[in-house]
Amino acid sequence: MxxxxxxxxxxxxxxxxxxxxxxxxxxxxxxxxxxxxxxxxxxxxxxxxxxxxxxxxxxxxxxxxxxxxxxxxxxxxxxxxxxxxxxxxxxxxxxxxxxxxxxxxxxxxxxxxxxxxxxxxxxxxxxxxxxxxxxxxxxxxxxxxxxxxxxxxxxxxxxxxxxxxxxxxxxxxxxxxxxxxxxxxxxxxxxxxxxxxxxxxxxxxxxxxxxxxxxxxxxxxxxxxxxxxxxxxxxGAGNVHIYVDKSGDLGKAIPIIINAKTQRVGVCNAAEKLLVHRDVAADFLPAIARALAEANVELHADDAAYGIIDEAGIDGVNLLAATDEDWDTEYLALTMGVKVVDSLDEAIEHINAHSTGHTESIIAEDYSAVEEFTGRIDSAVVMVNASTRFTDGGVFGFGAELGISTQKMHxxxxxxxxxxxxxxxxxxxxxxxxx
Amino acid sequence: MxxxxxxxxxxxxxxxxxxxxxxxxxxxxxxxxxxxxxxxxxxxxxxxxxxxxxxxxxxxxxxxxxxxxxxxxxxxxxxxxxxxxxxxxxxxxxxxxxxxxxxxxxxxxxxxxxxxxxxxxxxxxxxxxxxxxxxxxxxxxxxxxxxxxxxxxxxxxxxxxxxxxxxxxxxxxxxxxxxxxxxxxxxxxxxxxxxxxxxxxxxxxxxxxxxxxxxxxxxxxxxxxxxxxxxxxxxGAGNVHIYVDKSGDLGKAIPIIINAKTQRVGVCNAAEKLLVHRDVAADFLPAIARALAEANVELHADDAAYGIIDEAGIDGVNLLAATDEDWDTEYLALTMGVKVVDSLDEAIEHINAHSTGHTESIIAEDYSAVEEFTGRIDSAVVMVNASTRFTDGGVFGFGAELGISTQKMHxxxxxxxxxxxxxxxxxxxxxxxxx
Known part of the structure; x- marks a missing residue:
C-alpha cells in the first residue's frame, strides 16, 4: 500500500x-x-x-x-x-x-x-x-x-x-x-x-x-x-454577529450582548460583532457601549458608531476605529467590532459576507424583520432575542459534542x-x- | 480572487x-x-x-x-x-x-x-x-x-x-x-x-x-x-454482490439473480458477483449457471465453482476461470463472477473487502444468517431475498434521483x-x- x-x-x-x-x-x-x-x-x-x-x-x-x-x-x-x-x-x-x-x-x-x-x-x-x-x-x-x-x-x-x-x-x-x-x-x-x-x-x-x-x-x-x-x-471558527434591529428592545439587547460577548471569552459561540440599525443607533449605542465598557470590552467601531460613542463621553470606554480587517476577525478576546447599518438588508448582506457561518442573533420585536433575518442568514444557527452562547451540544440537549460544524455537508x-x-x-x- | x-x-x-x-x-x-x-x-x-x-x-x-x-x-x-x-x-x-x-x-x-x-x-x-x-x-x-x-x-x-x-x-x-x-x-x-x-x-x-x-x-x-x-x-460505482446462503431458496435465488444481472446491464445496481455457500453449491450452481447461460451471461468462476459448473455440462455455457482482478471489477456487461464460499462469514468478509459499498443481497431463509448479513455488510443498501436492481431513487419513492451515494458522509x-x-x-x- x-x-x-x-x-x-x-x-x-x-x-x-x-x-x-x-x-x-x-x-x-x-x-x-x-x-x-x-x-x-x-x-x-x-x-x-x-x-x-x-x-x-x-x-x-x-x-x-x-x-x-x-x-x-x-x-x-x-x-x-x-x-x-x-x-x-x-x-x-x-x-x-x-x-x-x-x-x-x-x-x-x-x-x-x-x-x-x-x-x-x-x-x-x-x-x-x-x-x-x-x-x-x-x-x-x-x-x-x-x-x-x-x-x-x-x-x-x-x-x-x-x-x-x-x-x-x-x-x-x-x-x-x-x-x-x-x-x-x-x-x-x-x-x-x-x-x-x-x-x-x-x-x-x-x-x-x-x-x-x-x-x-x-x-x-x-x-x-x-x-x-x-x-x-x-x-469551530465563529465570527459571530448580533444585529440590533430598529424594532429591537434595548432591555433585551443589553443583557444579551453582554452575555454573548463576556460570559465566556475565547469560545467559538461568543459574539464578536455588533451591528445596530441607524434609526436606533443614537439611542442604543451609548447605552450598549457603556455596558460593554463596564465589562472591559474594547470597541472597534466604524465611523458612524465611533462618532456616536465618542460623543457620548462614556467613562472608561476603550474605543478604536475599526479597519476592514476587523469585519473578518474572530477576536476570541474582550474586543467587539461595532457597526451602524442603514437597514435590515444591509445587516443581512454584511453578515452573510463576513460570517464564518456559526451563529448570529437578531434583537427585534418586528415580526417581518425576524422572518427576514432567520430566513436569509446563511449560518448554522440563527438566534432571535437570545444569546449566541446557546449554540452548544450540551445546551441543545445532545449531552456532549464532538464540535460545532460550520459546513453544510453531513x-x-x-x-x-x-x-x-x-x-x-x-x-x-x-x-x-x-x- | x-x-x-x-x-x-x-x-x-x-x-x-x-x-x-x-x-x-x-x-x-x-x-x-x-x-x-x-x-x-x-x-x-x-x-x-x-x-x-x-x-x-x-x-x-x-x-x-x-x-x-x-x-x-x-x-x-x-x-x-x-x-x-x-x-x-x-x-x-x-x-x-x-x-x-x-x-x-x-x-x-x-x-x-x-x-x-x-x-x-x-x-x-x-x-x-x-x-x-x-x-x-x-x-x-x-x-x-x-x-x-x-x-x-x-x-x-x-x-x-x-x-x-x-x-x-x-x-x-x-x-x-x-x-x-x-x-x-x-x-x-x-x-x-x-x-x-x-x-x-x-x-x-x-x-x-x-x-x-x-x-x-x-x-x-x-x-x-x-x-x-x-x-x-x-x-455510482457498483461492484454488487448476491450471496446464496446454505439456507437459501433456489426458487427465489434464480429469478433474483437473473433479474439483478440481466434486467438492465450497464447500470450501477446490476449484480456483478455471485457467492454460493459450499453446502449448496453442488445443488444450486448448475441450476443457476444454466439460467445465466440461457441469458447469455459469461461466467468468471473460481476453482470450486468452475469445477461444479464444468462437470454439469451445461449447453452453451460460457465459462472462464476467474482471476484475482475479477473480484474488484464492475463489468457493466453480461458477465458475472462466481465464487464458492465456505461460510456466511467468508461471504461477508469477501464482500466487505471487495464491494464498492453500493448494494448487496442475501438469498436465505435462516433468520440468524439474515441478521448477520444485514448487520455486518457495510454497504449503502442491503437486500434480503430481493433483486439489487431496486436500489434506485425512483423505486425508493424519492420521485427522482441526483445519483446514488456510495460514501458515508452526508x-x-x-x-x-x-x-x-x-x-x-x-x-x-x-x-x-x-x-
Missing part, C-alpha cells in the same frame, strides 16, 4: 498510519454491533480506570507542562494543557455522562413498504473510523474516545505535540480497559509517535479513515480543510452522537424482482 | 468559474426562499419550453452526434449522447414529475423547547450551489437543473465535451424561462466554454461551490474525488431532493442569556 504520486509523507509513515486505521476499522466492525448495555459498561469502566489511575496521567502531564513552560508557552495554552487529578476526575465524569446518553445506533430513520411488498428501512449505523486532529488539550482525548465508542466508531487521534506524554498515559488506560472488556484496543489509537507526519498521513488516508474532524484554532482547521483527501467536517451546528453516524438501507423481501 | 499557490488552472479561468458560482450563489439566496408553488410553476414552464423548442435542442444534438460519430465514439456512448425530439419530450415529462414532488425545504427536522423556553427548530434548507461534473448525457442537464431548482439550489454544470452544443441549447431554454419568471438565469450555468479547465476550476472553487457531484464512469468519479477541494459526494444510497439539503437551527427567544 502506498499513497501514490502525491505522497507528502514517507511511505513508511503512511503505511503505518493506514495499518492503524485498518486495524481500527476491523475492530470497529465488532463494536458497531455491540449493544448499548455493553458499550455503557465499557464507558463506566473507562471512567473508573481514569479515576483509579489519575496519578499516572497527572504525572505524565507534569512533564508535558514543564517542557511547554520552558519552551515559553503562553498562560492560556498552558491552562488548556493542564490535566491534573481534578481535571482527570472531571473528564471521567464526562465519560459517565456519555454512558447515560441514548444510543443513536439502530434508529430507523425512515421505514416503509414499497408497493411490491419490499420492506425498506433506513437504519442509523456508525460512520466507521473517525480521525481527530486537535491541539494540546488532553481532555479532548477522553471526550472524543468516549463519544466515538458510544456511537460505535473507532478513533484515530493526533493530539498535539505538547500533550504527547499526557495523551499516551490516557490512551494506555483506555486501551487497557478495552482489552479487559473483550474489545480490541485498536479501537482507540494515536499517531502521535509520527509527529506532524502522522497528521499529514491521516489527511492522505482516504479509504482508511472515514472522516477527519479538526478541532482547534482557525489555522489548524484551514490546513486540514485545504490538504485532506479524507472527507472533513469543518468546525452535519451543521453542534455535533453530538447522532451526527457521528451514517445510515444503511435494508430491504426485507420475499423474492421481489424488478419488472 | 486567486486560487493561490496550488493553482492548476489559469487564474483567468478560475476567476471566471468562481464569478459564475458567486452569481449563482447570489441568485440562490432568492430561490432558497421561493415557495413550492412558484418553483413548480417555473418547472412546468421549463417543461413546456423544452417541448416547444425541442427542435433547437435536437438540431444542436445532430451536430454533436455527427462530430462524435466521426471521432469514432462507440455505439453505447452515442446512444447516451442522443437527445432527439422524443428524448427531449421524455426529459420534459421528467421535469413535470419533479414539479409534483413534495418540497423538502422548510421541513422541521427536530424542534423542541429548551428548559429556559428558547424554542429550537432544526429546519431543512438548500445546500446552496451544487456543482455537477458528468459525461456526455444531455438528459442529465435537464434532470439536474430541475432537481436543483425544486430543492432551492443553484447548479453549475460541466457536461462533457461531446455534448457541448446540445447542453448549450438546453441551458439557453432553461435560462430564458428563468428570466421570464423573474428568476436570475445565473441559477443554472455551465462552465463548458472552459473545457477541462472548467471542471478543474470547479474542483478548486472551495467556498464558491458548496458540493460537487461527479456522475459517470469510475475514472471520472475517482478523478474528482482525488482532486477536489470542494466537498464531493461520491456516486448522504448514503439514492439521493433525492431531501439529500440535496442541509439544515439551519433557529432559536426563538424572549431575551434568554446563558447562566
Amino acid at each position: 502506498t499513497n501514490g504520486e502525491e505522497a507528502r509523507v514517507s511511505a513508511a509513515v503512511f503505511d503505518a498510519v493506514c495499518a492503524k486505521a485498518d486495524a481500527a476499522a476491523r475492530a470497529q466492525k465488532t463494536l458497531s454491533r455491540a449493544n448499548a448495555e455493553s458499550k455503557n459498561e465499557l464507558l463506566l469502566a473507562i471512567a473508573d480506570a481514569l479515576d483509579a489511575r489519575a496519578d499516572e496521567i497527572a504525572g505524565a502531564n507534569e512533564l508535558d507542562m514543564i517542557e511547554s513552560r520552558d519552551a515559553g508557552m503562553d498562560a492560556g495554552k498552558l491552562d488548556r494543557l493542564l490535566f491534573d487529578v481534578p481535571r482527570v476526575a472531571a473528564a471521567a465524569q464526562g465519560v459517565r455522562h456519555v454512558a447515560t446518553l441514548p444510543d443513536p445506533i439502530g434508529e430507523i430513520v425512515r421505514g416503509y413498504n414499497l408497493p411490491n411488498g419490499l420492506r425498506l428501512q433506513q437504519t442509523r449505523v456508525p460512520l466507521g473510523v473517525i480521525g481527530m486532529i486537535y491541539e494540546a488539550r488532553p481532555n479532548v482525548t477522553v471526550d472524543v474516545a468516549s463519544l466515538c465508542l458510544k456511537s460505535g466508531n473507532a478513533a484515530i487521534l493526533r493530539g498535539g505535540h505538547a500533550a504527547e506524554r499526557t495523551n499516551a498515559a490516557t490512551l494506555a488506560i483506555i486501551r487497557d480497559v478495552l482489552a479487559a472488556h473483550g474489545f480490541d484496543p485498536a479501537l482507540v489509537d494515536t499517531v502521535d509517535e509520527y509527529g506532524r507526519d502522522g497528521a499529514t498521513a491521516m489527511m492522505e488516508a482516504r479509504g482508511h479513515i472515514d472522516v477527519l474532524v479538526p478541532r482547534g484554532g482557525a489555522g489548524l482547521i484551514q490546513a486540514v480543510v485545504r490538504n485532506s483527501k479524507v472527507p472533513v467536517i469543518e468546525t 452535519a451543521r451546528g453542534p455535533m453530538g452522537l447522532r451526527e457521528m453516524t451514517t445510515t444503511k438501507w435494508i430491504g426485507y423481501g420475499t423474492g421481489q424482482v424488478r419488472g | 486567486t486560487n493561490g499557490e496550488e493553482a492548476r488552472v489559469s487564474a483567468a479561468v478560475f476567476d471566471a468559474v468562481c464569478a459564475k458560482a458567486d452569481a449563482a450563489a447570489r441568485a440562490q439566496k432568492t430561490l432558497s426562499r421561493a415557495n413550492a408553488e412558484s418553483k413548480n410553476e417555473l418547472l412546468l414552464a421549463i417543461a413546456d419550453a423544452l417541448d416547444a423548442r425541442a427542435d433547437e435542442i435536437a438540431g444542436a444534438n445532430e451536430l454533436d452526434m455527427i462530430e462524435s460519430r466521426d471521432a469514432g465514439m462507440d455505439a453505447g456512448k452515442l446512444d447516451r449522447l442522443l437527445f432527439d425530439v422524443p428524448r427531449v419530450a421524455a426529459a420534459a415529462q421528467g421535469v413535470r414529475h419533479v414539479a409534483t414532488l413534495p418540497d423538502p425545504i422548510g421541513e422541521i427536522v427536530r424542534g423542541y423547547n429548551l428548559p429556559n423556553g428558547l424554542r429550537l427548530q432544526q429546519t431543512r434548507v438548500p445546500l446552496g450551489v451544487i456543482g455537477m461534473i458528468y459525461e456526455a448525457r444531455p438528459n442529465v442537464t435537464v434532470d439536474v437543473a430541475s432537481l436543483c431548482l425544486k430543492s432551492g439550489n443553484a447548479a453549475i454544470l460541466r457536461g462533457g465535451h461531446a455534448a457541448e452544443r446540445t447542453n448549450a441549447a438546453t441551458l439557453a431554454i432553461i435560462r430564458d424561462v428563468l428570466a421570464a419568471h423573474g428568476f436570475d438565469p445565473a441559477l443554472v450555468d455551465t462552465v463548458d466554454e472552459y473545457g477541462r479547465d472548467g471542471a478543474t476550476a470547479m474542483m478548486e472553487a472551495r467556498g464558491h461551490i458548496d458540493v460537487l457531484v461527479p456522475r459517470g464512469g469510475a475514472g471520472l468519479i475517482q478523478a474528482v474525488v482525488r482532486n477536489s477541494k470542494v466537498p464531493v459526494i461520491e456516486t 448522504a448514503r444510497g439514492p439521493m433525492g431532493l431531501r439529500e440535496m439539503t442541509t439544515t439551519k437551527w433557529i432559536g426563538y427567544g424572549t431575551g434568554q442569556v446563558r447562566g
